[in-house]
Amino acid sequence: xxxxxxxxxxxxxxxxxxxxxxxxxxxxxxxxxxxxxxxxxxxxxxxxxxxxxxxxxxxxxxxxxxxxxxxxxxxxxxxxxxxxxxxxxxxxxxxxxxxxxxxxxxxxxxxxxxxxxxxxxxxxxxxxxxxxxxxxxxxxxxxxxxxxxxxxxxxxxxxxxxxxxxxxxxxxxxxxxxxxxxxxxxxxxxxxxxxxxxxxxxxxxxxxxxxxxxxxxxxxxxxxxxxxxxxxxxxxxxxxxxxxxxxxxxxxxxxxxxxxxxxxxxxxxxxxxxxxxxxxxxxxxxxxxxxxxxxxxxxxxxxxxxxxxxxxxxxxxxxxxxxxxxxxxxxxxxxxxxxxxxx
Amino acid sequence: xxxxxxxxxxxxxxxxxxxxxxxxxxxxxxxxxxxxxxxxxxxxxxxxxxxxxxxxxxxxxxxxxxxxxxxxxxxxxxxxxxxxxxxxxxxxxxxxxxxxxxxxxxxxxxxxxxxxxxxxxxxxxxxxxxxxxxxxxxxxxxxxxxxxxxxxxxxxxxxxxxxxxxxxxxxxxxxxxxxxxxxxxxxxxxxxxxxxxxxxxxxxxxxxxxxxxxxxxxxxxxxxxxxxxxxxxxxxxxxxxxxxxxxxxxxxxxxxxxxxxxxxxxxxxxxxxxxxxxxxxxxxxxxxxxxxxxxxxxxxxxxxxxxxxxxxxxxxxxxxxxxxxxxxxxxxxxxxxxxxxxx
Numbered sequence: 001x002x003x004x005x006x007x008x009x010x011x012x013x014x015x016x017x018x019x020x021x022x023x024x025x026x027x028x029x030x031x032x033x034x035x036x037x038x039x040x041x042x043x044x045x046x047x048x049x050x051x052x053x054x055x056x057x058x059x060x061x062x063x064x065x066x067x068x069x070x071x072x073x074x075x076x077x078x079x080x081x082x083x084x085x086x087x088x089x090x091x092x093x094x095x096x097x098x099x100x101x102x103x104x105x106x107x108x109x110x111x112x113x114x115x116x117x118x119x120x121x122x123x124x125x126x127x128x129x130x131x132x133x134x135x136x137x138x139x140x141x142x143x144x145x146x147x148x149x150x151x152x153x154x155x156x157x158x159x160x161x162x163x164x165x166x167x168x169x170x171x172x173x174x175x176x177x178x179x180x181x182x183x184x185x186x187x188x189x190x191x192x193x194x195x196x197x198x199x200x201x202x203x204x205x206x207x208x209x210x211x212x213x214x215x216x217x218x219x220x221x222x223x224x225x226x227x228x229x230x231x232x233x234x235x236x237x238x239x240x241x242x243x244x245x246x247x248x249x250x251x252x253x254x255x256x257x258x259x260x261x262x263x264x265x266x267x268x269x270x271x272x273x274x275x276x277x278x279x280x281x282x283x284x285x286x287x288x289x290x291x292x293x294x295x296x297x298x299x300x301x302x303x304x305x306x307x308x309x310x311x312x313x314x315x316x317x318x319x320x321x322x323x324x325x326x327x328x329x330x331x332x333x334x335x336x337x338x339x340x341x342x343x
Numbered sequence: 344x345x346x347x348x349x350x351x352x353x354x355x356x357x358x359x360x361x362x363x364x365x366x367x368x369x370x371x372x373x374x375x376x377x378x379x380x381x382x383x384x385x386x387x388x389x390x391x392x393x394x395x396x397x398x399x400x401x402x403x404x405x406x407x408x409x410x411x412x413x414x415x416x417x418x419x420x421x422x423x424x425x426x427x428x429x430x431x432x433x434x435x436x437x438x439x440x441x442x443x444x445x446x447x448x449x450x451x452x453x454x455x456x457x458x459x460x461x462x463x464x465x466x467x468x469x470x471x472x473x474x475x476x477x478x479x480x481x482x483x484x485x486x487x488x489x490x491x492x493x494x495x496x497x498x499x500x501x502x503x504x505x506x507x508x509x510x511x512x513x514x515x516x517x518x519x520x521x522x523x524x525x526x527x528x529x530x531x532x533x534x535x536x537x538x539x540x541x542x543x544x545x546x547x548x549x550x551x552x553x554x555x556x557x558x559x560x561x562x563x564x565x566x567x568x569x570x571x572x573x574x575x576x577x578x579x580x581x582x583x584x585x586x587x588x589x590x591x592x593x594x595x596x597x598x599x600x601x602x603x604x605x606x607x608x609x610x611x612x613x614x615x616x617x618x619x620x621x622x623x624x625x626x627x628x629x630x631x632x633x634x635x636x637x638x639x640x641x642x643x644x645x646x647x648x649x650x651x652x653x654x655x656x657x658x659x660x661x662x663x664x665x666x667x668x669x670x671x672x673x674x675x676x677x678x679x680x681x682x683x684x685x686x
Contacts, residue, residue, distance in 0.1 A: 145530075151494060152530040187488075187495040192582055193547035196571045197540035204536035224575070228539045231574035232567070234607025238633030238644035239535055264577025270613035290581030301581035 002305065003326040003333075004059075006177065006223055006259050006283030007067035007108075009097055011054045013046040016096065020075065023089060027081045037088045040096065047100055056107060058286050062305050068330065070111035070142050071097055074190050076181035079149030083120040090115040090128055098136040109333050111140040111177070114165075116147040118154060122161060126168045133172045139332040141169070143176040143220075145202045150185030150194055157202060158209030166215045175219035175329050177259075178202040191289035199227025203256070207240055207248070212255045219255055219329050221281060225262035225271050233274045249276070257329055259283035260304050260321065263290055268307035277317035281325050282308065345648065346669040346676075347402075349520065349566055349602050349626030350410035350451075352440055354397045356389040359439065363418065366432060370424045377427045383435045390443055399450060401629050405648050411673065413454035413485050414440055417533050419524035422492030426463040433458040433471055441479040452676050454483040454520070457508075459490040461497060465504060469511045476515045482675040484512070486519040486563075488545045493528030493537055500545060501552030509558045518562035518672050520602075521545040534632035542570025546599070550583055550591070555598045562598055562672050564624060568605035568614050576617045592619070600672055602626035603647050603664065606633055611650035620660035624668050625651065 019040045026033045055067065071093035078086055094112045101110040112132040114125035132138035143165070146152050155161055157178070169176060180198040181190075188194040199222050206212060206220070222229065229236060237248055245251050259281050262268050271280065283304065290301040299306055308321060327334035362383045369376045398410065414436035421429055437455045444453040455475040457468035475481035486508070489495050498504055500521070512519060523541040524533075531537040542565050549555060549563070565572065572579060580591055588594050601618055604626050605611050614623065626647065633644040642649055651664060670677035 151496075152528050153494075154530075156530045185495055187497075187499045187548070188544060189547045189551055189582075192550070192579065193540070193544040196543050196575060196578075197536070200539050200571065201531060201536040204532045205530070207535070208532055224578075228543065228571035228574060231571060231610045231613055232539060232605060234605070234610060234637065234644050235539075235567075235633055236535065238606055238635055238637065239532075241635045242633060262575060262577070263581055264617070266613055266616045267574045267577060270574055270609055273609045274607070290578055290585060292581055292584045294577065294581065301577050 001066070002064040002282060002322045004064050004067040004284050005221065005281040005326045005330070006261055006285045007055060007069045008072045008285070008288060009069060009100060010072045010287050011050045012072065012096065013042045013050050015040050015042045016093070019092060020089065023081060023085055027085065032082060034082070034084045035088055037091060040092045042096065044099070044103060047103060051100065051104070054287055056104065059107060062303050064284070064305055066106070067108050068111050068140065068326070068333070069097055069100060069108040071113045073142065073179050074182040076113045076142070076144060077149070078116040078144050078147035078181055079118060079184050083115065083117040083124060086115040086117040086120070087124050087128070094128065094132050094136070094138070098138070109336070110136065110138045111142060112138045113142050114144070116144050118148045122165050126164050129165065129168055129172065129174070133174055133332070138174070139330045140174045141176050142179045144180050145178055145198055145205070146180050149181065150183030150188045156205045156209070158205055158211040166218050170215060170217050173331050175221060177221040177223055179223055195224055195289070196227045199224050200229055203227060203229045203236070206252055206256060207236060207245070208243070212252065216254070219257065221257045221259060221329065223259045223261055223283070223285070225260060225267060226258035226275070230258065230271045230274045253279050257281050257325065260308060261285045261302070262307070263301040263304070264294070265307050265310060268304070269311055272311050272313060277313070277320050278325060280321045281329060282322045344409070345407040345625060345665045347407050347410040347627050347629070348564065348624040348669045348673070349604055349628045350398060350412045351415045351628070351631060352412060352443060353415045353630050354393045355415065355439065356385045356393050358383050358385045359436070362435060363432065366424060366428055370428065375425060377425070378431055380431045380434060383439065385439065387442070387446060390446060394443065394447070397630055399447065402450060405646050407627070407648060409449065410451050411454050411483065411669070411676070412440055412443060412451040414456045416485065416522050417525040419456045419485070419487060420492070421459040421487050421490035421524055422461060422527050426458065426460040426467060429458040429460040429463070430467050430471070437471065437475050437479070437481070441481070452679070453479065453481045454485060455481045456485050457487070459487050461491045465508050469507050472508065472511055472515065472517070476517055476675070481517070482673045483517045484519050485522045487523050488521055488541055488548070489523050492524065493526030493531045499548045499552070501548055501554040506557075509561050513558060513560050516674050518564060520564040520566050522566055538567055538632070539570045542567050543572055546570060546572045546579070549595055549599060550579060550588070551586070555595065559597070562600065564600045564602060564672065566602045566604055566626065566628070568603060568610060569601035569618070573601065573614045573617045596622050600624050600668065603651060604628045604645070605650070606644040606647070607637070608650050608653060611647070612654055615654050615656060620656070620663050621668060623664045624672060625665045
């Protein structure tokens with residue numbers, strides 16, 4: 001079985017964008033606007049249409065089985081509006097993902113976004129995580145380390161204001177993928193520099209802080225192949241050593257995992273040669289940041305299964321990366337698969 | 344000959360820190376304080392003492408010949424004080440580097456920092472570049488893409504406010520290394536996430552903008568192995584392709600170069616397998632971000648010559664990386680070496 005731990009609903013029906021546009025319009029006339037949840041009217045057929053020729057088609061063509069599916073990351077847009085904006089938007093996005101997973105229980109398992117907002121307390125995120133996991137069967141969440149959208153004005157992940165969320169994650173036995181959203185800072189490109197920079201930033205926050213000492217059972221996934229971390233593994237090993245920290249394997253690798261969203265063979269080979277197989281989770285992020293076909297290979301850049309297949313790797317390691325690790329990091333997914341249903 | 348294109352004067356005599364502390368003290372009592380240049384009293388013997396047991400010793404031990412030497416990057420601190428703070432500090436730092444290179448003309452060639460300051464015009468940077476190159480024989484400069492120190496509140500490198508600097512660089516025939524300084528944002532770690540994130544950010548600004556179309560003769564070095572760029576080369580190729588841009592080789596590689604400050608073999612191997620040899624410049628950043636010995640190899644993490652020596656590489660490519668490319672990117676260095684003196 002091949003489980004893709006990183007997919008977003010990037011092909012949503014038009015009503016999703018329309019709901020968001022209405023929120024933004026209300027905020028333009030009144031920046032502190034407190035809305036109502038309202039309705040995001042989407043039929044099951046519209047959902048099917050949005051997936052059958054897209055994610056589901058690629059799953060079939062690429063031979064992957066199940067995708068951990070979350071709302072579109074670049075649209076989380078935590079910097080837009082206020083906490084009320086974020087709560088209602090997030091509830092709709094998560095409920096839509098739950099419907100996707102209900103319609104295609106063998107193909108998708110749900111991961112939620114959180115209603116973060118710059119300067120807002122973490123309580124609503126804890127509540128939404130709890131609602132998603134206990135009422136709708138979600139198996140994980142996406143946590144935005146920079147709700148400001150590229151200005152990094154909030155506290156680092158090691159700050160105690162985040163701790164109630166980590167406590168809830170451990171209680172509910174779900175991991176988080178640390179994943180920023182779109183940037184509103186013109187210095188950054190969302191899926192280019194902002195995503196990768198945030199991945200490296202989060203990794204470094206974990207390396208330098210005592211967060212994982214305080215939460216030895218926390219599990220965090222650094223997406224996009226860990227940002228720059230594996231490529232600069234020697235730098236990070238050396239910095240930790242200079243700081244008097246234990247080796248990275250001991251310091252981080254009981255809690256931190258990297259996905260395989262690296263879109264060329266040499267990058268995947270670097271990842272696989274540096275990071276232990278136990279800490280790598282298969283992922284493609286399809287349909288996501290890069291949608292074209294690589295003229296050098298004739299295949300989609302984000303068909304990451306091909307790179308893992310082509311890599312020099314023990315069968316046991318490949319099986320861990322494709323399935324075993326994801327089931328270990330997402331125990332609620334494992335429980336469903338063991339019971340024979342992902343619904 | 345082996346030329347290290349990336350070294351900072353990180354081991355300065357105490358008077359340097361004392362000068363800076365006095366500036367900061369004056370700014371604490373009066374945030375808009377306009378100082379005077381004053382004096383940074385350092386003897387030639389103090390300079391010799393600061394280098395003989397450090398950079399010069401390592402050059403000898405590691406078998407490298409010449410280092411392009413600039414003021415300590417993390418101390419540029421463009422976010423501290425105002426433009427007057429930055430001008431005086433920068434003048435002293437550059438003059439000190441000029442003295443180093445005068446004392447050891449076979450070992451060091453000077454690269455300057457620029458008196459940037461958040462929101463300040465670029466004029467003083469142009470003037471200092473001109474002074475350093477025409478009066479003191481500098482061969483390049485370091486350009487900070489984020490003078491705010493980690494809040495990224497200024498314009499991207501493609502903004503026209505930077506253009507007078509690029510015009511001067513081309514007129515003077517000197518390249519810039521795009522290098523941030525210390526971060527004052529607690530989300531970032533200076534030499535871990537801030538440096539690498541800024542490298543990737545700058546790379547992406549070049550990829551998405553028309554800057555290199557406007558300045559086809561501009562030469563920029565992205566340090567620290569290009570941040571995350573080579574590791575994610577497929578992602579960047581794909582993003583450019585999705586944007587309808589030409590291939591990266593055509594779009595960027597006539598102007599953009601990467602150094603070899605990657606502190607483990609697997610990372611260097613990734614860099615060398617992805618980036619053409621013509622675009623890679625040897626560098627170690629010694630003595631810099633990582634100062635320890637790698638227990639896995641028994642050698643200093645930042646002894647990057649060993650990784651290049653051990654890599655599978657044609658002799659011709661190795662010669663380009665160690666010497667030829669640096670001389671091509673820094674023509675004023677090449678002219679001196681051809682004349683037989685680096686002084």
